[in-house]
Amino acid sequence: MSVPNQFELLATDGHARTGRLTTPHGLVRTPAFMPIGTAGAMKGVHWRDVREAGSDIVLGNTYHLMLRPTAERIAALGGLQRFTGWNGPMLTDSGGFQVMSLADLRKIDESAVTFRSHIDGAKVELSPERSIEVQRLLGSDIAMQMDECVRLPAGRDDIERAMRLSLRWGERSKRAFEGAAAGHMLFGIVQGGDVSDLRRASARGTVETGFHGYAIGGLAVGEPQAVMLAMVEGVVPHLPTERPRYLMGVGTPEDLLESIARGIDMFDCVLPTRNGRHGVAFTRFGQINLRNARHADDPRPLDEASSWPPTSTVSRAYLHHLVKAGETLGAMLLSEINIAYYQRLMADVRRAISERTFAAFYERTRSEWEQGDIPPR
Amino acid sequence: MSVPNQFELLATDGHARTGRLTTPHGLVRTPAFMPIGTAGAMKGVHWRDVREAGSDIVLGNTYHLMLRPTAERIAALGGLQRFTGWNGPMLTDSGGFQVMSLADLRKIDESAVTFRSHIDGAKVELSPERSIEVQRLLGSDIAMQMDECVRLPAGRDDIERAMRLSLRWGERSKRAFEGAAAGHMLFGIVQGGDVSDLRRASARGTVETGFHGYAIGGLAVGEPQAVMLAMVEGVVPHLPTERPRYLMGVGTPEDLLESIARGIDMFDCVLPTRNGRHGVAFTRFGQINLRNARHADDPRPLDEASSWPPTSTVSRAYLHHLVKAGETLGAMLLSEINIAYYQRLMADVRRAISERTFAAFYERTRSEWEQGDIPPR
Numbered sequence: 135m136s137v138p139n140q141f142e143l144l145a146t147d148g149h150a151r152t153g154r155l156t157t158p159h160g161l162v163r164t165p166a167f168m169p170i171g172t173a174g175a176m177k178g179v180h181w182r183d184v185r186e187a188g189s190d191i192v193l194g195n196t197y198h199l200m201l202r203p204t205a206e207r208i209a210a211l212g213g214l215q216r217f218t219g220w221n222g223p224m225l226t227d228s229g230g231f232q233v234m235s236l237a238d239l240r241k242i243d244e245s246a247v248t249f250r251s252h253i254d255g256a257k258v259e260l261s262p263e264r265s266i267e268v269q270r271l272l273g274s275d276i277a278m279q280m281d282e283c284v285r286l287p288a289g290r291d292d293i294e295r296a297m298r299l300s301l302r303w304g305e306r307s308k309r310a311f312e313g314a315a316a317g318h319m320l321f322g323i324v325q326g327g328d329v330s331d332l333r334r335a336s337a338r339g340t341v342e343t344g345f346h347g348y349a350i351g352g353l354a355v356g357e358p359q360a361v362m363l364a365m366v367e368g369v370v371p372h373l374p375t376e377r378p379r380y381l382m383g384v385g386t387p388e389d390l391l392e393s394i395a396r397g398i399d400m401f402d403c404v405l406p407t408r409n410g411r412h413g414v415a416f417t418r419f420g421q422i423n424l425r426n427a428r429h430a431d432d433p434r435p436l437d438e439a440s441s442w443p444p445t446s447t448v449s450r451a452y453l454h455h456l457v458k459a460g461e462t463l464g465a466m467l468l469s470e471i472n473i474a475y476y477q478r479l480m481a482d483v484r485r486a487i488s489e490r491t492f493a494a495f496y497e498r499t500r501s502e503w504e505q506g507d508i509p510p511r
Numbered sequence: 512m513s514v515p516n517q518f519e520l521l522a523t524d525g526h527a528r529t530g531r532l533t534t535p536h537g538l539v540r541t542p543a544f545m546p547i548g549t550a551g552a553m554k555g556v557h558w559r560d561v562r563e564a565g566s567d568i569v570l571g572n573t574y575h576l577m578l579r580p581t582a583e584r585i586a587a588l589g590g591l592q593r594f595t596g597w598n599g600p601m602l603t604d605s606g607g608f609q610v611m612s613l614a615d616l617r618k619i620d621e622s623a624v625t626f627r628s629h630i631d632g633a634k635v636e637l638s639p640e641r642s643i644e645v646q647r648l649l650g651s652d653i654a655m656q657m658d659e660c661v662r663l664p665a666g667r668d669d670i671e672r673a674m675r676l677s678l679r680w681g682e683r684s685k686r687a688f689e690g691a692a693a694g695h696m697l698f699g700i701v702q703g704g705d706v707s708d709l710r711r712a713s714a715r716g717t718v719e720t721g722f723h724g725y726a727i728g729g730l731a732v733g734e735p736q737a738v739m740l741a742m743v744e745g746v747v748p749h750l751p752t753e754r755p756r757y758l759m760g761v762g763t764p765e766d767l768l769e770s771i772a773r774g775i776d777m778f779d780c781v782l783p784t785r786n787g788r789h790g791v792a793f794t795r796f797g798q799i800n801l802r803n804a805r806h807a808d809d810p811r812p813l814d815e816a817s818s819w820p821p822t823s824t825v826s827r828a829y830l831h832h833l834v835k836a837g838e839t840l841g842a843m844l845l846s847e848i849n850i851a852y853y854q855r856l857m858a859d860v861r862r863a864i865s866e867r868t869f870a871a872f873y874e875r876t877r878s879e880w881e882q883g884d885i886p887p888r
Contacts, residue, residue, distance in 0.1 A: 175833055175840040203807065203832045211810050211828050219825060430580065433588050448596060451588050455580045456552055462839060463552040 149397040152487040157223040157275035158317040168402040173198040188477030196229035205271035213273025226274035266310035279307035281323040293327035301339040319346035337372035347378040370397040410469030413457035420503040429454040442474035526774040529864040534600040534652035535694040541776040550575040565854030573606035582648035590650025603651035643687035656684035658700040670704035678716040696723035714749035724755035747774040787846030790834035797880040806831040819851035
């Protein structure tokens, strides 16, 4: 099965790259950050605002969607884009990671993982073949191979066993993907935990199988940032330059910039929406906790220089009040403020890479974060 | 103290009226429905969507706001409009009703009601004078007199005592309102429970005191709709034709049309947002419960003829899924869908009254409600 390359590299600056990926539902500018619409919805954010905030692509969770409303139902309703009204590119994970973290009574063997649904207790089997079928039914622009992700810390034997299984499941995923509609892509996933030589072996094996793009999975699962970045550094040289590289489940704005500096093109993370629900804003001045009483009487916006209206116009006092009062509107505003911050950061990164000023941009951005919030009034 | 009339009657059709009320923050077209932004936020709806859905005016709850973030804080931040970003007319209640329904350890006497905050247990006193002061600090366009509302059924003696107290509190509220900034209004409230002669006495006394407009309170508190409408019918002839009339806490779309037919100009109710949070949509076809499994595979929107995009484009299947999955987006979409339904209904009512076709409009609308939802596919 051939895997045509739909990624175009536009500029590089050191290891940092900017490019564009063509999907059936439109272009994705890289480096790209994918907000997570777990169960067919972005928590607390209208799709139009996800788009207007600057998102090219979002991530949907296969595990949640296959259980409810089910992949077959979404397919009958015209696919995930039509179902949700998000008319843009969508990447779906394989479901494997969330089976491990959310489902009960899971049993994993060579053929599949078997688990009980956290919704109704029904027994469900997820094999690489079924995962690809589900992602096809969802109409995913970018499907992910099924893999096994080991939570760190873990022993080398466990990590190696899961990594080898992931390679075999990658091959099966690829075979199952044959006959996919034109333009749809399948990404392989490099595993290997925090063990450098296993990471290298996984990268080589995954590239040998051959995918439209390559993800690095099994990181941001409890290890220190330095370990994560060391793994990224060790893996990237073994991935083909011309293909997109996706670091799964990462991360903070700093994680993103550090990883971009090491050649990563794509990211997904729940942080913008999860922190938004918990009253925390991502800003040019670092993370700001709106619960803090210092904001109670502060008429100033989070960042008057932001080009996203809620960030530059809604007062800290109002956000503080909404968060303290448990008003949904607080979570709604902070979630979209955070998505917009991430997407503006990615836009600035893309521009900086094009202009070959990424290192200076990163230094300036980090120094703003480190200066911290504006002084209270 | 003079109470200039800021209401202009544009047309009548039977007892139904359409007009406009001029407030410091803009015009209110009547009949008007006021969605409720209890604690300075509309639950699950961005202010821009409250406005775009057709709302001219919203209601804020004095009780909630005086406790958190406090009226003094909101005043220091420039008033409720500036604080929230809702840059339109706002009516505030007196706080009395919610003291009765939400606070602990309340004690009512001639001078004031004393209670413990449901937030932090602090002891708070709310007198007519303090209620007006709080509403002035909030920057309310329309303040309400302090009254005592008796939950029905209740004995005549209780109802009469509360009604007489409300008359005296109305006078004190009016005195406290003296010196209010130009254009700000104070409405009196007719009480008297479900006892016709007490309602009449209350109307006469309230009008004698003299307010910018007149509310009918103490209804929609447990009595049958027929009783409520009988009370409205009995009170309206005793209210001055040239002043706006506001039926507090009402109600369903049918309640609104029945009351408009009896000469009411303004309404407020939590139903659109509360039902939205519970998965129920108000539509041309009556109320639709999106939890119902009949919607699970239905790609059709709630009402393809609606001019509000979420109503005419978002599928029932998606709304069903969001509601079942407990996704905030479901409550967000249904709340704005419901506000838009109410506001479109009011716009249609205003047009029908102008064209003197209100009775026919009401018959047509009721018959659509009674036909019920479109058949399942």
